[in-house]
Amino acid sequence: MKVLVIGANGQIGQQLVDLLQESNVHTVRAMVRKKEQAISLQEKGVEAVVADLEGPVDDIADAARGCDAIVFTAGSGGKTGADKTLLVDLDGAVKTIEAAQKAGVNRYIMVSALQAHRRENWNEKIRHYYVAKHYADKALEGSGLTYTIVRPGGLTNERGTGKIAAAENLERATITREDVAKTVFASLDEENTFNRSFDLIQGEDDIHEALKKI
Amino acid sequence: MKVLVIGANGQIGQQLVDLLQESNVHTVRAMVRKKEQAISLQEKGVEAVVADLEGPVDDIADAARGCDAIVFTAGSGGKTGADKTLLVDLDGAVKTIEAAQKAGVNRYIMVSALQAHRRENWNEKIRHYYVAKHYADKALEGSGLTYTIVRPGGLTNERGTGKIAAAENLERATITREDVAKTVFASLDEENTFNRSFDLIQGEDDIHEALKKI
Numbered sequence: 001m002k003v004l005v006i007g008a009n010g011q012i013g014q015q016l017v018d019l020l021q022e023s024n025v026h027t028v029r030a031m032v033r034k035k036e037q038a039i040s041l042q043e044k045g046v047e048a049v050v051a052d053l054e055g056p057v058d059d060i061a062d063a064a065r066g067c068d069a070i071v072f073t074a075g076s077g078g079k080t081g082a083d084k085t086l087l088v089d090l091d092g093a094v095k096t097i098e099a100a101q102k103a104g105v106n107r108y109i110m111v112s113a114l115q116a117h118r119r120e121n122w123n124e125k126i127r128h129y130y131v132a133k134h135y136a137d138k139a140l141e142g143s144g145l146t147y148t149i150v151r152p153g154g155l156t157n158e159r160g161t162g163k164i165a166a167a168e169n170l171e172r173a174t175i176t177r178e179d180v181a182k183t184v185f186a187s188l189d190e191e192n193t194f195n196r197s198f199d200l201i202q203g204e205d206d207i208h209e210a211l212k213k214i
Numbered sequence: 215m216k217v218l219v220i221g222a223n224g225q226i227g228q229q230l231v232d233l234l235q236e237s238n239v240h241t242v243r244a245m246v247r248k249k250e251q252a253i254s255l256q257e258k259g260v261e262a263v264v265a266d267l268e269g270p271v272d273d274i275a276d277a278a279r280g281c282d283a284i285v286f287t288a289g290s291g292g293k294t295g296a297d298k299t300l301l302v303d304l305d306g307a308v309k310t311i312e313a314a315q316k317a318g319v320n321r322y323i324m325v326s327a328l329q330a331h332r333r334e335n336w337n338e339k340i341r342h343y344y345v346a347k348h349y350a351d352k353a354l355e356g357s358g359l360t361y362t363i364v365r366p367g368g369l370t371n372e373r374g375t376g377k378i379a380a381a382e383n384l385e386r387a388t389i390t391r392e393d394v395a396k397t398v399f400a401s402l403d404e405e406n407t408f409n410r411s412f413d414l415i416q417g418e419d420d421i422h423e424a425l426k427k428i
Contacts, residue, residue, distance in 0.1 A: 056334075082296035083342035086304075091333070091345045119305070120270075128297035131305045135349050142356070 001107070001188055004067040006031045006060075006096055007074025008041065008048070011157070012111060015181035016071060021046055026188065031063050053092030060099035069107035070100050071184055085132045093136035097143050108145040109184055112137050114153040114172060114199050123172075137197065148187050149197035152180045165203025166210045173201040183207050215321070215402055218281040220245045220274075220310055221288025222255065222262070225371070226325060229395035230285060235260055240402065245277050267306030274313035283321035284314050285398055299346045307350035311357050322359040323398055326351050328367040328386055328413050337386075351411065362401050363411035366394045379417025380424045387415040397421050 003020055007013040008030030020028035030041050030048040041048035051063040053074060064070060076088035100108050113133050115121035122130035140147045153173045160178030183200055187193040190211045198214045217234055221227040222244030234242035244255050244262040255262040265277040267288060278284060290302035314322050327347050329335035336344035354361045367387045374392030397414055401407040404425045412428045
């Protein structure tokens with residue numbers, strides 16, 4: 001599969017691009033917002049395209065054309081205001097879903113947030129962010145694409161353990177960004193994740209085993 | 215019809231409550247956020263309930279129970295941040311849709327914004343607000359309720375003329391809040407507005423005529 005990574009300059013995105021670049025099974029196209037980010041990826045031998053989640057759907061569709069899967073792991077980040085949460089995390093995400101439809105990319109993996117599907121469990125401190133993630137996830141579920149929604153817990157930068165727990169509902173806990181990237185990578189062609197959504201935290205199962213059990 | 219007006223303390227909401235209160239056909243229940251707002255309405259003889267759009271769906275469903283229709287004309291307003299736009303204008307609105315489903319209220323009128331359905335025509339200055347309105351409208355369209363989405367242009371406080379233009383797509387223009395309230399009122403039992411969405415600006419047709427023509 002050729003995989004378009006949206007948010008390729010992000011902390012999970014970078015690790016996913018590396019995994020795909022090293023893979024014998026998949027290839028990668030990195031989508032970034034700034035030209036200098038694309039150049040720096042290209043210097044490392046990574047195919048990269050520039051497109052803005054605040055721009056037209058057609059630009060994103062052009063960036064996606066020829067790919068077999070899209071992974072959305074972009075985010076407006078904690079430094080910008082809630083207006084950007086609406087424009088990027090919600091509307092930007094939905095634009096990439098529409099772009100997938102337009103470009104004929106049928107497989108779509110969304111990196112969401114733990115319990116984004118259940119309003120009563122949203123993290124109070126970033127409740128507005130959860131609103132954006134929730135409605136982007138809903139749009140994906142209704143899109144007709146073969147989706148997987150991965151909802152990781154609190155993200156850490158430690159080295160991955162390769163051991164996770166993945167299920168419809170899990171208590172809040174942490175997970176390394178490395179293990180999130182590896183779980184997304186493993187989900188790409190794991191049919192048991194097709195049209196499924198799951199919470200993801202550090203656990204006791206190997207990633208492939210865990211994905212077979214959800 | 216007994217009509218629950220959500221956002222009854224707002225500028226359109228107040229006028230709509232008055233129209234319903236004076237009506238021989240419909241009756242009104244006003245939903246407001248603060249107890250003192252409810253008391254002041256009750257002193258004028260208006261049935262009023264307190265419920266918070268940032269609170270649980272069940273509270274809103276309790277407020278809606280026994281009504282035949284809901285009008286959503288609440289808004290976080292221009293004074294609060296974009297986080298409230300997410301929590302009130304988007305998630306709050308969707309909660310009221312879920313509450314309508316729970317309480318068995320089948321008729322639902324949403325006051326939205328001109329061209330909220332077309333991303334390319336969103337007002338640049340309040341683009342994030344349009345994102346919230348767009349996805350709330352989409353949730354209503356997919357809800358199974360008998361909906362009408364009224365998308366007024368720029369709101370003014372002048373006296374209404376009773377003359378409007380209502381159509382799928384209209385150029386940006388203004389409309390008085392009084393005429394918006396009257397259009398919502400007239401839409402309640404106008405079957406030609408059922409499961410329809412329309413832009414609304416000041417125009418040349420009487421309200422009832424205009425609604426027959428959309």
